Amino acid sequence: GAGVSQSPRYKVAKRGQDVALRCDPISGHVSLFWYQQALGQGPEFLTYFQNEAQLDKSGLPSDRFFAERPEGSVSTLKIQRTQQEDSAVYLCASSLGQAPNSPLHFGNGTRLTVT
């Protein structure tokens, strides 16, 4: 079946531009997560949704980062006024239920390069 789909696969933005990254989770998955993965590092938690409710946004690095999941399915991570330090792979993951018996399913990520 279809896995977690992220688009675009690659994004190059000039410093100061706004970007929007899309995540299509597996159908029926309640939980959705965004992670940021810098080169050579593990994923760092950004934010978590349960259905349409954003239950945890403690990992968002600044108020330039905003995520939404208005209908409890597709999610968008928006970064305003991008900076070079925002360059990373942004991973989306979804799960059917709650930890620990419901594994996370990851997308292939969006590689953002800010020039």
Added chain:
Amino acid sequence: GDSVTQMEGPVTLSEEAFLTINCTYTATGYPSLFWYVQYPGEGLQLLLKATKADDKGSNKGFEATYRKETTSFHLEKGSVQVSDSAVYFCALSVGNNNDMRFGAGTRLTVKP
């Protein structure tokens, strides 16, 4: 805060060699522990997990035992194959929200 520390790589082994990738954790509660693997060009996928002390997770010949006394969850495989070449991430979650904390990853290369 809750975190995991894993052995730095890269690790290069010959086929059929024994593999150990060390992982230790710090957590205030009672975490569940995971190993995720990322094959070249693919997304992260769950390799194995353990949810309580002394549990052993296993999959595809890999094993890891949840050791509370040493706060460790080391990944082992008795005989690696070229197809095991990937980046391996140790992770933990605490509570019910599936919030995962990942280690930095260890890149494994297996040569024929």
